[in-house]
Amino acid sequence: MALNPAQPSVPDITCREVAEWASAYLDAHADDATQVRMALHLAACAGCEAYVSQIAAVRDLLGRLPGPAVEPTLRDRLRQAFSANRTPPPTKM
Amino acid sequence: MNSAIATHESPGPILSAAALPGGFTGPSLSQEERSLIVRLRKGDEGAFDELVNKHHGALIRMALGHVADREAAEEVVQDTWMAVIQGLPRFEGRSSLRTWICGILIHKAKDRGVREKRHATFSDFESHDDDHDEAVDPSRFHQNGEWAGHWAFPPQPWDEQTPEKLLASRQAVAAMQQAIDSLPPTLKEVLILRDIEGIEAKEACELLQITETNLYVRLHRARERVRRAVEIYLEGAALTV
């Protein structure tokens, strides 16, 4: 079936609503009816398809972004504290 | 005493480390975290470095939502790591390791923020009103007529290479980081916990004491701001090519 965006074939949910629900949809957190309506809408609407896949891409990118690095002096201090806090080796029981 | 296995405090580090994988029944711990904890309890400094490298940046970012400046954030994060070092022998795995660490940070950062300013933290201000605004700029949709609610200015699709290209571009990375850093604390927290630290929605809700619906509203607003920053970057990049 050719999906013509000019044909209001998905009256149940608007693009504006799809855009609001995108993150919940991606995690399957929306209720079942909404998940289905979203899926139907996305199959028929290029704009929403692009939007939801961009939100998914952003979600995946965020975990790969470099963050603030550890200051060397802090790293040394933490290592020392970690070593100092080690419980002494167990004595044979 | 036979009950030594059941209590995590009494046995020496070797025994408790060995007992750990089986002793933790909580589904929250991934295999990766389990083996990391075993190594940490053996005093493996490499494991500790790994732990710090993995979470330090996110902790700094999250602390910055509550305290005045970078210096204060560094102190809060340092305190957090010290508490982690001291608490590790007693960590029972009821939540994931990352959730536990972020929980300590949030507690310390809020505490410090309140003491610092002698008034409520930012996050107390923008609680509810914020959650009612739409994530996406309404002017991108048709306002009325037959097309009301449909895209007037739909996003331009990204291709498969776009994420890799973004990560490879210093300006794009800076634009995303800037977008994260300028998020209001309530949105920033959720984004960091869920998307940067990878904490499960349920655990993030417990940490922040918000409902899942609330979590998704905030998470989506935060993601949309980062998405928009990328969109603006890409528009600019297209112009300068």
Ligand SMILES: [Zn+2]
């Ligand atoms: Zn649509």
